Amino acid sequence: MTKTFKTLDDFLGTHFIYTYDNGWEYEWYAKNDHTVDYRIHGGMVAGRWVTDQEANIVMLTEGIYKVAWTEPTGTDVALDFLPNENKVNGTIFFPKWVQEHPEITVTYQNEHIDVMEAAREKYATYPKMVVPEFATITYIGDAGQNNEYVISEAPYQGLPDDIRAGKYFDANYQRVNK
Numbered sequence: 001m002t003k004t005f006k007t008l009d010d011f012l013g014t015h016f017i018y019t020y021d022n023g024w025e026y027e028w029y030a031k032n033d034h035t036v037d038y039r040i041h042g043g044m045v046a047g048r049w050v051t052d053q054e055a056n057i058v059m060l061t062e063g064i065y066k067v068a069w070t071e072p073t074g075t076d077v078a079l080d081f082l083p084n085e086n087k088v089n090g091t092i093f094f095p096k097w098v099q100e101h102p103e104i105t106v107t108y109q110n111e112h113i114d115v116m117e118a119a120r121e122k123y124a125t126y127p128k129m130v131v132p133e134f135a136t137i138t139y140i141g142d143a144g145q146n147n148e149y150v151i152s153e154a155p156y157q158g159l160p161d162d163i164r165a166g167k168y169f170d171a172n173y174q175r176v177n178k
């Protein structure tokens, strides 16, 4: 995709895959002006996926976007997207318990909010694990806003490659039949 990002509207509805310099691979979708979906393919919590996470999304200056949110796990996230440069800078602030028990969070979170809330009460928050990293964007897709097909199933080995190869979405950005 060779689109040039200029406005906030250019960013909303965009679907990204990127790899952090520490090797962690993330897939993330700007679903609308206050909602994000994502799937994690590599790193400490690979296998985790989330839809309809409320987030703050703004354009800082032309083509540069800031996204921040806090999760039911107590994890906080701040991302800066520079899509015209194929770069992201992200900082993740993990509570201590996620670092010690990442497997509790590796699920479709939306169906297990009670589990996340119980774990954050039971286990330690501090000291937090701060992960500040640059990432390189390996895929940009124009999914349109509020597209429920973008992040609609658990991550599997090879999913990012299927998307990059054009095997995952049809011409209307809907999931092709498996």
Ligand SMILES: C=Cc1ccc(O)cc1
Binding pocket: 026, 028, 038, 075, 077, 079, 090, 092
């Ligand atoms: C913890 C979630 C999360 C989602 C996307 C990203 O780039 C970093 C963290």
